[in-house]
Amino acid sequence: MPALHPTLKAELHLSDGRKIELPVYQSHLGFDAIGVEKLQKEQLFTFDQGLTSTALCESSITYIDGDQGILLHRGYPIDELAFNKTYLDVAYLLLKGELPNEEELKAFKAEICSHYMVNEQFTRLFQGFRRDSHPMAVMCAASSALAAFYHEYYDEDPEKAHDKTAIRLLAKMPTLAAMCYKYSIGRPFMYPQYHLSYAGNFLYMMFATPCEPYVVNPVIERAMDRIFTLHADHEQNASTSAVRGVASSGPNPFACISAGIASLWGPAHGGANEACIKMLEEIGTVDRIPEFIARAKDKNDPFRLMGFGHRVYKNYDPRAKVMRETCHEVLKELGINTPLLQVAMELERIALSDPYFIERKLYPNVDFYSGIILQAIGIPTSMFTVIFALGRTVGWVANWRELNEEPMKIVRPRQIYTGHTERHIK
Numbered sequence: 001m002p003a004l005h006p007t008l009k010a011e012l013h014l015s016d017g018r019k020i021e022l023p024v025y026q027s028h029l030g031f032d033a034i035g036v037e038k039l040q041k042e043q044l045f046t047f048d049q050g051l052t053s054t055a056l057c058e059s060s061i062t063y064i065d066g067d068q069g070i071l072l073h074r075g076y077p078i079d080e081l082a083f084n085k086t087y088l089d090v091a092y093l094l095l096k097g098e099l100p101n102e103e104e105l106k107a108f109k110a111e112i113c114s115h116y117m118v119n120e121q122f123t124r125l126f127q128g129f130r131r132d133s134h135p136m137a138v139m140c141a142a143s144s145a146l147a148a149f150y151h152e153y154y155d156e157d158p159e160k161a162h163d164k165t166a167i168r169l170l171a172k173m174p175t176l177a178a179m180c181y182k183y184s185i186g187r188p189f190m191y192p193q194y195h196l197s198y199a200g201n202f203l204y205m206m207f208a209t210p211c212e213p214y215v216v217n218p219v220i221e222r223a224m225d226r227i228f229t230l231h232a233d234h235e236q237n238a239s240t241s242a243v244r245g246v247a248s249s250g251p252n253p254f255a256c257i258s259a260g261i262a263s264l265w266g267p268a269h270g271g272a273n274e275a276c277i278k279m280l281e282e283i284g285t286v287d288r289i290p291e292f293i294a295r296a297k298d299k300n301d302p303f304r305l306m307g308f309g310h311r312v313y314k315n316y317d318p319r320a321k322v323m324r325e326t327c328h329e330v331l332k333e334l335g336i337n338t339p340l341l342q343v344a345m346e347l348e349r350i351a352l353s354d355p356y357f358i359e360r361k362l363y364p365n366v367d368f369y370s371g372i373i374l375q376a377i378g379i380p381t382s383m384f385t386v387i388f389a390l391g392r393t394v395g396w397v398a399n400w401r402e403l404n405e406e407p408m409k410i411v412r413p414r415q416i417y418t419g420h421t422e423r424h425i426k
């Protein structure tokens with residue numbers, strides 16, 4: 001990454017007469033940033049709750065412009081990637097900076113396949129959990145457990161260690177996720193299949209049984225691959241910042257990813273598609289929609305339509321466009337028309353035509369469509385965030401890698417202290 005050079009200067013004037021000159025760093029796209037490190041010398045620091053106006057790092061992986069509805073990975077628009085490339089192409093791009101050619105992709109996939117299996121000891125780890133444990137709790141534990149198996153990370157050449165860590169994580173997360181599901185329903189674990197695609201193998205491990213042959217449906221396989229692709233990375237979101245924050249003190253990378261999974265679990269982050277399905281179930285039938293629309297518009301009612309609107313995208317979420325098309329393909333292929341899907345489709349129609357939603361740019365978001373797809377293909381709601389975690393793993397690893405390739409500073413924010421002043425025991 002090129003070193004940052006200030007292009008402009010900012011001057012901070014305090015009412016006590018102090019004047020502090022600060023550097024302004026230029027981004028390749030988007031906002032510039034004021035460097036505030038110098039403030040400490042003046043016994044000052046900045047206050048930015050939630051770090052919404054603070055750049056945590058310099059990064060060349062992903063760029064988002066929420067006002068324009070733009071998401072770029074290494075410069076490529078997300079819809080171009082999702083419609084023309086597979087998840088493994090995008091994973092390679094995020095990790096290495098360029099799209100792979102045919103041979104590079106083949107070699108990348110072969111390496112991932114060779115790491116699909118997890119140590120057989122993992123079957124015992126799963127047996128320690130209640131069958132009704134939340135799969136995200138099990139995923140936090142299972143990803144941390146990988147750290148115990150791969151502690152040799154520290155002894156290797158950094159370049160090789162980074163590659164191997166990325167490959168192991170990409171390969172083993174689907175296996176662990178499918179094991180979570182199989183364990184929860186008391187069915188035997190299914191070993192990964194090298195001849196299938198990345199998404200196809202995951203579907204196989206989720207839905208095949210040892211009793212009969214399982215054929216991967218290509219429409220579902222493509223939908224799964226797109227869900228992974230559309231969740232692959234999203235700049236410095238809460239879970240990615242959590243991974244960076246933990247990684248900044250230099251622990252085992254698998255433990256860092258576990259921190260990302262924990263952060264993603266929260267309903268304010270990865271849990272939105274689950275919340276969306278719960279809302280659709282609560283609405284129940286199409287005739288009850290007007291009641292819920294009225295509640296969503298009522299200023300005195302805290303109810304909000306789950307799966308609509310986005311904190312960053314104030315224009316159509318570019319991922320939702322792809323997800324919408326994929327969702328309609330899946331529903332057509334499966335010929336499903338449950339009351340829940342009828343409610344979802346009618347809500348979509350209303351949101352795209354009602355002035356309340358149009359004026360506020362409250363479009364259906366990626367979670368709305370991914371929830372419907374996952375529900376239609378038979379994935380239980382409690383597994384939705386796990387699927388998100390699978391897709392996002394590569395974004396976490398790419399950020400972990402980037403952080404490790406730069407001179408590292410431990411993330412150590414400050415606080416505004418509002419407790420007691422010094423006092424003594426009487």
Ligand SMILES: CC(C)(COP(=O)(O)OP(=O)(O)OC[C@H]1O[C@@H](n2cnc3c(N)ncnc32)[C@H](O)[C@@H]1OP(=O)(O)O)[C@@H](O)C(=O)NCCC(=O)NCCS
Nearest residue numbers: 272296297304305306307308309310311312360362365367
């Ligand atoms: C995502 C979300 C938190 C973004 O919120 P935000 O950027 O802070 O937007 P605001 O709260 O400023 O809302 C702007 C306006 O739209 C309305 N609004 C926002 N989301 C709404 C929703 N889902 N349903 C109904 N009205 C909504 C607000 O009431 C507000 O109306 P007003 O201008 O008349 O006061 C919000 O849209 C939401 O809660 N969505 C549902 C949850 C969800 O799907 N989350 C997943 C996001 S990936």
